[in-house]
Amino acid sequence: AQTVTQSQPEMSVQEAETVTLSCTYDTSESDYYLFWYKQPPSRQMILVIRQEAYKQQNATENRFSVNFQKAAKSFSLKISDSQLGDAAMYFCAYRSARAGGTSYGKLTFGQGTILTVHP
Amino acid sequence: ETGVTQSPTHLIKTRGQQVTLRCSSQSGHNTVSWYQQALGQGPQFIFQYYREEENGRGNFPPRFSGLQFPNYSSELNVNALELDDSALYLCASSLIEGNEQYFGPGTRLTVT
Numbered sequence: 684a685q686t687v688t689q690s691q692p693e694m695s696v697q698e699a700e701t702v703t704l705s706c707t708y709d710t711s712e713s714d715y716y717l718f719w720y721k722q723p724p725s726r727q728m729i730l731v732i733r734q735e736a737y738k739q740q741n742a743t744e745n746r747f748s749v750n751f752q753k754a755a756k757s758f759s760l761k762i763s764d765s766q767l768g769d770a771a772m773y774f775c776a777y778r779s780a781r782a783g784g785t786s787y788g789k790l791t792f793g794q795g796t797i798l799t800v801h802p
Numbered sequence: 803e804t805g806v807t808q809s810p811t812h813l814i815k816t817r818g819q820q821v822t823l824r825c826s827s828q829s830g831h832n833t834v835s836w837y838q839q840a841l842g843q844g845p846q847f848i849f850q851y852y853r854e855e856e857n858g859r860g861n862f863p864p865r866f867s868g869l870q871f872p873n874y875s876s877e878l879n880v881n882a883l884e885l886d887d888s889a890l891y892l893c894a895s896s897l898i899e900g901n902e903q904y905f906g907p908g909t910r911l912t913v914t
Binding site: 733776788793794795 | 833835837842843844845846847850852857858860890892894896898901902903904905906907908910
């Protein structure tokens with residue numbers, strides 16, 4: 684079974700600064716997808732960024748980028764030029780790329796990291 | 803484009819009762835997944851529905867059941883509610899061949 688671990692329960696950053704959130708995962712599969720989701724106090728889970736395991740290039744979405752280290756099974760999220768609106772709980776998630784099976788389509792989430800942004 | 807919607811927003815039930823939660827998928831999406839999120843924890847996968855059939859299931863007992871309708875909307879039913887069922891229930895829609903799931907705002911269930 685796959686597991687996802689976020690070892691930082693809480694992180695804080697000053698507005699306009701850069702912060703990195705850590706995530707490690709464990710899997711025996713070679714083909715999978717990794718995601719970062721943001722959950723603000725409004726509770727709505729919002730997709731931030733996605734990474735396909737077969738791609739060596741790290742994904743980037745505006746101020747958000749990832750550092751994907753497949754051999755180390757590490758998937759960190761870097762937020763540049765942090766804004767007050769970035770304050771939320773951030774979840775790292777794993778999804779198998781293998782079709783079929785009883786867990787098809789399942790997202791496995793980490794425990795989350797609460798990010799506080801100070802003005 | 804209409805996003806994922808869920809109803810009701812909040813619900814309070816008594817232990818032993820039954821509850822039905824509802825989800826409307828995003829326009830064009832044919833797959834619905836349900837997750838349970840306890841306070842301060844990451845969501846846990848309950849099951850997924852595609853073409854009106856359960857297409858995958860997590861470690862939840864049979865008293866958690868679901869339905870998907872021809873318009874791809876879905877229901878989550880929980881029988882014989884227990885105190886530990888108190889949680890935020892999230893619905894996510896996607897294309898079966900897609901990799902990204904888009905979440906609704908959730909239903910907060912409190913069991914007393």
